[in-house]
Amino acid sequence: xxxxxxxxxxxxxxxxxxxxxxxxxxxxxxTVSWYQQALGQGxxxxxxxxxxxxxxxxxxxxxxxxxxxxNYSSELNVNALLLGDSALYLCASSSYGLAGVPGDTxxxxxxxxxxxx
Amino acid sequence: AxxxxxxxxxxxxxxxxxxxxxxxxxxxxxxxxxxxxxxxxQGLQLLLKYTSAATLVKGIxxxxxxxxxxxxxxxxxxxxxxxxxxxxxxxxxSDDNTDKLIFGTGTRLQVFP
Numbered sequence: 001x002x003x004x005x006x007x008x009x010x011x012x013x014x015x016x017x018x019x020x021x022x023x024x025x026x027x028x029x030x031t032v033s034w035y036q037q038a039l040g041q042g043x044x045x046x047x048x049x050x051x052x053x054x055x056x057x058x059x060x061x062x063x064x065x066x067x068x069x070x071n072y073s074s075e076l077n078v079n080a081l082l083l084g085d086s087a088l089y090l091c092a093s094s095s096y097g098l099a100g101v102p103g104d105t106x107x108x109x110x111x112x113x114x115x116x117x
Numbered sequence: 118a119x120x121x122x123x124x125x126x127x128x129x130x131x132x133x134x135x136x137x138x139x140x141x142x143x144x145x146x147x148x149x150x151x152x153x154x155x156x157x158x159q160g161l162q163l164l165l166k167y168t169s170a171a172t173l174v175k176g177i178x179x180x181x182x183x184x185x186x187x188x189x190x191x192x193x194x195x196x197x198x199x200x201x202x203x204x205x206x207x208x209x210x211s212d213d214n215t216d217k218l219i220f221g222t223g224t225r226l227q228v229f230p
Contacts, residue, residue, distance in 0.1 A: 004160075033217070042207050042220030043161070056215055090160055094216055104216045108153075108161040 002027060004093050004109035012115045013081050021076040021112045025093030031055075032074040033106060034066060035090040043090055049074050050096050078114075086116045119144050119210045123221035131229050136180075136195040138224045140208030143189065149211035150191045151218065152182055156204045164206075167191060178202070203228045 035043035045058035049068035092106035165176025
């Protein structure tokens with residue numbers, strides 16, 4: 001049973017560029033959440049996708065956008081990159097289903113390390 | 118709004134010693150609480166979670182945590198540290214009405230031989 005996978009593993013971009021990160025959820029999961037983990041910090045929630053729609057969003061600017069595909073995989077897009085966007089981007093999947101109750105376990109991928117120069 | 122506070126950004130123990138990592142939560146309703154571990158250059162792995170079924174929660178790798186409502190705490194313990202336990206540990210709480218996770222700032226555990 002494959003877990004959550006993310007690509008690429010590492011990415012180096014320059015300020016002002018755009019980046020796309022990809023995530024495939026754990027088998028059987030239909031919900032994908034994205035988190036940003038700056039160096040030495042805990043992960044911070046960016047947004048969550050379910051049924052191809054953004055279901056909830058954290059305190060991140062519109063430069064951060066996403067998409068979910070019919071096969072439940074997801075992309076995170078960041079436009080106009082800033083130095084402060086350098087971080088580990090984590091994808092987590094869970095099964096929302098009909099309940100969507102708090103406390104559903106989220107399973108994390110290995111992350112994509114983004115460096116903005 | 119929910120939040121968690123992890124006391125101590127670094128904890129050092131000798132191999133075989135007790136591990137105690139502290140987490141206090143702020144919540145207006147019974148919370149769902151989690152402990153995750155992150156090894157260097159890796160993602161997060163769930164150690165255990167509290168969902169009100171039992172106050173003492175047993176997790177993987179010999180870790181356990183006790184939910185204490187009176188102290189608003191959910192501290193993580195392991196009776197005997199192993200070198201392989203060296204990692205970053207994060208306490209997290211589910212948001213009030215969703216499964217969004219709110220993380221603490223983490224505690225780095227070092228284990229000395």
